[in-house]
Amino acid sequence: MAKKGDRGRCLIGIEGLDNILGGGIPESNIVLLAGGCGTGKTTLAFEFLVRGALAEDSSLMITTVESQDKMMSNIPKFTFFKDSMLVKGQMSIVKLEELMEEVNVSPNKMDEASIKKLLGAIGKLIASKRANRLVIDSIDTILTEIKDEALAAKFLSELSVILYKNECTAILVSSAHRCDGIEGRVADGIIMMGNLERRGDMLRTMQVIKMKGTSHSRLKYIIDITPAGTLMTPLLKGGS
Amino acid sequence: MTEEMHALVAAKLEEVGPSIAVALEFKVDSYFDVVRGLIDDFAAKKDLICIYITSSVPSATLNGALQALEINTTGLSFIDCISYSMMGQIQRTDNTVFVESPTMLENIILKVEYFSRMAGERKMMVVVDSINSFAIHNELKLLSEFMSILMNSLKMKEAYPVVLAIPDQLKPEVREMLGMVCDSIIPL
Numbered sequence: 001m002a003k004k005g006d007r008g009r010c011l012i013g014i015e016g017l018d019n020i021l022g023g024g025i026p027e028s029n030i031v032l033l034a035g036g037c038g039t040g041k042t043t044l045a046f047e048f049l050v051r052g053a054l055a056e057d058s059s060l061m062i063t064t065v066e067s068q069d070k071m072m073s074n075i076p077k078f079t080f081f082k083d084s085m086l087v088k089g090q091m092s093i094v095k096l097e098e099l100m101e102e103v104n105v106s107p108n109k110m111d112e113a114s115i116k117k118l119l120g121a122i123g124k125l126i127a128s129k130r131a132n133r134l135v136i137d138s139i140d141t142i143l144t145e146i147k148d149e150a151l152a153a154k155f156l157s158e159l160s161v162i163l164y165k166n167e168c169t170a171i172l173v174s175s176a177h178r179c180d181g182i183e184g185r186v187a188d189g190i191i192m193m194g195n196l197e198r199r200g201d202m203l204r205t206m207q208v209i210k211m212k213g214t215s216h217s218r219l220k221y222i223i224d225i226t227p228a229g230t231l232m233t234p235l236l237k238g239g240s
Numbered sequence: 241m242t243e244e245m246h247a248l249v250a251a252k253l254e255e256v257g258p259s260i261a262v263a264l265e266f267k268v269d270s271y272f273d274v275v276r277g278l279i280d281d282f283a284a285k286k287d288l289i290c291i292y293i294t295s296s297v298p299s300a301t302l303n304g305a306l307q308a309l310e311i312n313t314t315g316l317s318f319i320d321c322i323s324y325s326m327m328g329q330i331q332r333t334d335n336t337v338f339v340e341s342p343t344m345l346e347n348i349i350l351k352v353e354y355f356s357r358m359a360g361e362r363k364m365m366v367v368v369d370s371i372n373s374f375a376i377h378n379e380l381k382l383l384s385e386f387m388s389i390l391m392n393s394l395k396m397k398e399a400y401p402v403v404l405a406i407p408d409q410l411k412p413e414v415r416e417m418l419g420m421v422c423d424s425i426i427p428l
């Protein structure tokens with residue numbers, strides 16, 4: 001039986017990553033999934049949601065860039081993904097633009113009042129979907145619109161409160177190459193994705209930089225996105 | 241003599257059993273007899289999934305040759321590490337995955353894992369063709385680490401890991417490494 005104060009784990013569903021994290025992300029935590037273009041961030045975040053739907057969690061994605069159709073056409077075909085997940089509502093994909101329109105928030109005017117409205121709308125959406133997994137892809141779009149750093153920090157910390165109340169674990173996708181920005185400071189965990197060039201070969205990498213409440217490996221791993229999901233193995237060092 | 245060779249390969253593998261990393265040493269002119277022994281006489285008869293990692297001959301060429309020789313290719317999957325490097329035509333099939341270069345060793349490990357997952361409960365044989373070719377493309381330390389990880393992970397899965405080696409063309413340090421990462425070196 002769990003002791004008071006103990007928190008469960010949200011299994012990501014990517015075997016190697018769950019092992020590194022000692023059984024997944026601490027529930028209700030915010031994890032920043034950061035990295036440059038073509039590193040596999042969106043695919044990994046999507047897999048987190050699909051694996052959740054498979055485990056009968058309710059998964060929600062707020063996308064700031066692509067429509068559901070375009071995103072689905074760009075994501076690799078996972079053998080374990082079923083269209084019925086979207087039809088039955090085990091997984092939902094919502095465009096941020098539509099969410100903002102609903103509460104009359106203009107992306108060009110993200111002041112304190114607008115942020116409050118947007119957070120209210122996100123909270124309502126999480127509650128109505130009973131979502132226990134959330135992905136925002138990408139958080140950069142929102143933070144860029146907010147402009148004011150203090151307000152951006154407030155947005156993230158209030159989002160964190162909403163997630164905690166709703167027992168919802170979140171991955172925020174960011175194209176930042178560094179993790180010392182506001183989003184990195186507020187996030188409970190940071191997973192960095194990268195492209196490693198070795199003698200002309202381009203390898204996709206993943207590294208857990210921090211995960212609060214978890215003793216984890218900080219090794220750099222090479223990942224491969226396959227129809228069977230994301231696979232990972234430690235980077236070979238060749239004795240160097 | 242030829243018929244004896246492929247039967248001998250199967251008999252040797254049967255003798256050592258699963259979870260034993262084996263290096264098969266043979267002369268280059270016995271290549272197709274050895275491959276027949278592995279695929280036809282051993283893997284097919286034991287209903288094993290055969291994952292064939294090729295770093296010297298493109299999978300399309302190899303597959304064509306195997307079919308011409310009437311070798312049973314059912315249950316055979318390729319990890320082709322050479323077609324991209326040769327800038328040849330990439331022939332995509334359900335049983336072939338490509339790794340862009342034989343130097344992308346981690347990706348080879350991950351492709352083996354991929355086929356292993358797709359195979360489910362079925363037992364598998366994984367053939368590394370060949371250590372000579374991998375040694376051309378990779379530094380020895382990196383290759384040693386790769387071979388050690390690959391062989392050990394396959395042994396944990398109770399697979400049959402098989403490394404092909406042409407001893408006449410093998411540098412002494414590579415053979416020494418082979419001795420370290422394999423449990424048994426079988427001269428044919």
